[in-house]
Amino acid sequence: MQFSAFLTSLGTSFVIFVVLMFLFTWLSRKPANDVIYYPNRILKGLDPWEGGSRTRNPFAWIKEALNSSEDDVISMSGVDTAVYFVYTATVLGILVVSGIVLLPTLLPVAITDHTVKLDNTTSNGTFSDLDKLSMGHVKANSSRLWAFLIAVYWVSLVTYYILWKAYKHVSDLRAVALMSPVVKPEQFAILVRDIPPIPDGETRKEQVDSYFQSIYPDKFYRSMLVTNNKEVNKIWKELEGYRKKLVRAEAVYAKSKTVGNPEGTRPTNRTGFLGLVGEKVDSIEYCNEKIDKLVPKLESEQKVTLREKQQCSALVFFTSRVTAASAAQSQHARIVDTWTVMESPEPHQLIWSNLSLGFYGRETRKYVVYFVVALTILFYMIPIGFISALTTLANLRKLLPFLKVVVDKKVVSTVLEAYLPQIALIVFLALLPKLLLFLSKAEGIPSESHAVRATSGKYFYFTVLNVFIGVTIGGTLFSTLKTIEHHPNTIVNLLATSLPDNATFFLTFVALKFFVGYGLELSRLVPLIIYHLKKKYLCKTDGEIKEAWEPGDLGYATRVPGDMLIFTITLCYSVIAPIIIPFGVVYFGLGWLILRNQALKVYVSSFESYGRMWPHLHTRILASLLLYQVTMLGYFGIKKFDYTPLLIPLPIMSLIFMFVCRKKFYGFFRCTALEVACHELKETLNMEQVFRSFIPPSLASAEKLDNDQFEDALSEVSRPAASVV
């Protein structure tokens, strides 16, 4: 890729960014758009505009984001979001501190080495200006390589130091959140799975209650058996659907009562497929009829579910946080595959359908999913390699000579060369997360937040393996097939050889990501358009309008691997082509700023895992560092530097660092430390409320309708304990 193409790409991206920023400033001032630009504040009952005035400085949001404290983030969006900002800040810190040293030293060292003709450049014969700034410009075994070798050490040490501080900080955040004097239902419950078969003459509920009563005679409150809610959920969803339709029909009917038509028109619909075929009926009557039929059906199904569809797992409630925290990490049964306990996740993020899976079922599913994911990762590599090889213009011209006429036109070729591969890649990556989330849930994971973490992990390995390594090596393999001049025999060598060729590709990729990606993120153009379209043509009721602007959460499952990919790319090129560092810094700096705004004003977090995300982020940053160190080892080898073995201690240090951090900090993220759980509550503890918050919505009405019945079906032994408040 030529330098001009690179500049064109950068320029275009920047123009797009400026336009999007302008749009944001203009659109976000209109009150009609408040629900798109301030939904989090609106849902929390706050005034969208803090100062009350709409005629502010267009850059006020930047000031607000910069001035917001970590506590603001936690109160508006939870600990998980705060941890995400610790992650962004950590990565930013690593890049800034590395860059401060690397840029002023390595660039002059590289550029002043005039003695060597480059052979590691993609530009067919012509020297690119960018290549002069890279390590490829330094001749083999030059003593100038010492500077680069020391730089590798500097980047590694900076990473260790900043990661260590960050882990401590996140551990503090988690502790403060868990010590909070506010009652959080999940801190009083544990999830018990793999309950052994019911002994003769006992019910499941008696079995569970007597088991925990005997172990925790003072602190056991009561238990809630997990039931198979598939059927009852289906009926409940159907019922809710008709209720919504009824409200909508009534709203439509009310609206049709204009002055000219005081009777209005009763809305009608067809009963067949998608409302397109079948009998035409009066919507209001039809819905009322359906609801009347479904309510008793739901009630009887609720009874059946509570009585007969009990599974081998339960939620057990304690009247003390310490006891619950201790119970969640103690081995209760002699044989590990029975009475398995864990901390309960938040009520609304429990995946009920996974709770009934047995120990061996879960283990088996886990390995099967790992296998499927490994296959997915490996087989996607082939198409990606082809795409990246095909979409470099030179290759296109070689392979499809008839395109020459179009491609050789200056303008067309510049634009194509600048965007074609990157866009292909970005579109391609958008397909996968849903599949990975589905696979993660299929593992039998009991909570949404855990499933999201698992998805994020899988997606990270996918992106690094396929996008970074795949594109890099894929391109080289393709050109090697054509020319056959090098014979790199190991994957590390292959990667090291290929890296410099792809520097500009990734530089453009990063720039596209932050200018266009974050521009779209901040301006929220897509949700805005969708909202206005829906509001105008589809929504009839307030509920429907609210659904149309619901902002969703930050989307860790795809956001984190995306960031990690940029970080991995920046890190791996940080010494080879230090010019990439400012791009990485802008990506994470802009990201921090814009997401701070989004977290405070837009996104609504859908779960709280008290920072359990962090160990995963930490491990993945270290995995990137390891990849970087191994790659550098290979690249120095290719540069025939005599002192390359001096880099060997680095990967070993990283592994030791990983081990020590895991040993020292991870325990507290796996379970709640008792010294944290023992802090006192400020409010009165209402155990009844804690218990009720875990009842799934499809069963909640059963409890209202027939309280005694529900109590009876869920727990009986606990009656006396219920007085402990």
Added chain:
Amino acid sequence: MQFSAFLTSLGTSFVIFVVLMFLFTWLSRKPANDVIYYPNRILKGLDPWEGGSRTRNPFAWIKEALNSSEDDVISMSGVDTAVYFVYTATVLGILVVSGIVLLPTLLPVAITDHTVKLDNTTSNGTFSDLDKLSMGHVKANSSRLWAFLIAVYWVSLVTYYILWKAYKHVSDLRAVALMSPVVKPEQFAILVRDIPPIPDGETRKEQVDSYFQSIYPDKFYRSMLVTNNKEVNKIWKELEGYRKKLVRAEAVYAKSKTVGNPEGTRPTNRTGFLGLVGEKVDSIEYCNEKIDKLVPKLESEQKVTLREKQQCSALVFFTSRVTAASAAQSQHARIVDTWTVMESPEPHQLIWSNLSLGFYGRETRKYVVYFVVALTILFYMIPIGFISALTTLANLRKLLPFLKVVVDKKVVSTVLEAYLPQIALIVFLALLPKLLLFLSKAEGIPSESHAVRATSGKYFYFTVLNVFIGVTIGGTLFSTLKTIEHHPNTIVNLLATSLPDNATFFLTFVALKFFVGYGLELSRLVPLIIYHLKKKYLCKTDGEIKEAWEPGDLGYATRVPGDMLIFTITLCYSVIAPIIIPFGVVYFGLGWLILRNQALKVYVSSFESYGRMWPHLHTRILASLLLYQVTMLGYFGIKKFDYTPLLIPLPIMSLIFMFVCRKKFYGFFRCTALEVACHELKETLNMEQVFRSFIPPSLASAEKLDNDQFEDALSEVSRPAASVV
């Protein structure tokens, strides 16, 4: 080695065994020897002869051993001993069930293959009868090898099945022991290490008490700080020494008052080195003087120790077993390297000097010790290899021709050939255990039983690597150096090639071990002689006599690896030369019988770890099985059997089996399951007594002398809780 040499060795061993048995029958009937043959019964206050009559059948002990139940063993010698018998029975079971199938099938298959000239025999040119019974007698790639291949599967499957049953059984044993309604002090205490630095304005004791008081407000009883007892132990030992000397001097003086000399002779001693030099003084006066001086010194040192020598660890007591069991397995602190908790071992097996080591000190020591042990194992290999190579007679004659005259004499050569290598080996092995126990304690392990387990593990790998693999390969390497005809390139191949050559060596080794080893074990000749010599010439007081006959414990640290070596040898030869199986069966059968007698009547177990030994035994049996499977893979390869790859699934199966067992059963051996700990106690719980049982003897008198002081120094906050009984 020739067949006659083998028979001679076997015959001699058997004669020695018969003689020792006769000696046992004769000696154990004499009442004067009761303390040697029945010390365990005497110490437990039982009648040495159950029936009361001494004129019994000389084989009555066999009947008694066979009739004794597991409960008898547990009540006389504890769960650990019972677990040892489970181990013996398991191994015996594996060998018997394997032998029943292997002997009647493999021996005929091997012996009827007349078509091949042996090349894998040590007998220089002459065919040995034993070799005809082995797999070496079957020609390469013969279809007869199918029988041997199926045999390898049979042995493996039998091992899995029996091990699975045994793990379940031991888990039950442990559960029953831990559920016992008898108060065991260690079940109410936890050991807390790595307590962080004391906050300002608090004492260590206040820090510990307030920490646990806040987490366990209801169940915390009090804490005992671990102190540095080095100085106080020294003074206490000196004091106890002089007290013993005083008792002895008084006994000597009293004895000297005969009718002829009614005044008696006051005993004297010299104050210098070993009582050989220095001033001559009156012993009684001298001792009294010393004791008078030491008592106040001890008292002041006790105060100093309790006040000023507090370490960063403590024992924390709870008023409930469940709370203690739960506390021992919960994470208390956010950072894992502070407030580390574990179940408390029995009071008397705590290694106080190791309790003050910090987290990183322990980790570092562990790895240093592993490194030292690895070095030891590797460097011992060289001398052992030489010994085994040199001590085969043929080699001796080759290397030292001047010995020919002696060695060629029939009688000398037969005896020498039979015993020389085995005796060299046995003596050699006696040197190591002390060093390994020292190293294990240096790891910072907090209890004796754990140190013994760690020693046993190290010794196992030592014996298997050095004795079995070392001797086998060493011999071959030596002969290969002389002849250079094979070039086996991998260690597995080398081992497989060498195995048949050493079959008779190991056959003799096993026979020697069981006939002579168990003969000496049962007859207790050495302790008997030492006891009678001591009693006659050294002991003057009852205390000294008791010390002279104290039987000690079973000595797992050396006994288990010894047994494991025999098992490994038998297993590895079970298919190659199935004739070894009966020898293994006799070894473990005889061992079971004789040790049952010793456990019931002789040895006194010095600690109780509730069967924690088992996971170690289990892993080691599986390690042997793995070695066997890999070796067989190599040996079938050498036999050029086309279907050798069919053996590849076996090692994989073993690893999966190991993983599943670990996952399923190990948790309960690492910590007490709560469902087990929650069983109710039958006796009244006296927490004061529980607490006191942990006070080390050198500090115990401080408590008697100055109860308030001690209380004060140990715990203050706990006063109100002390009323909970």
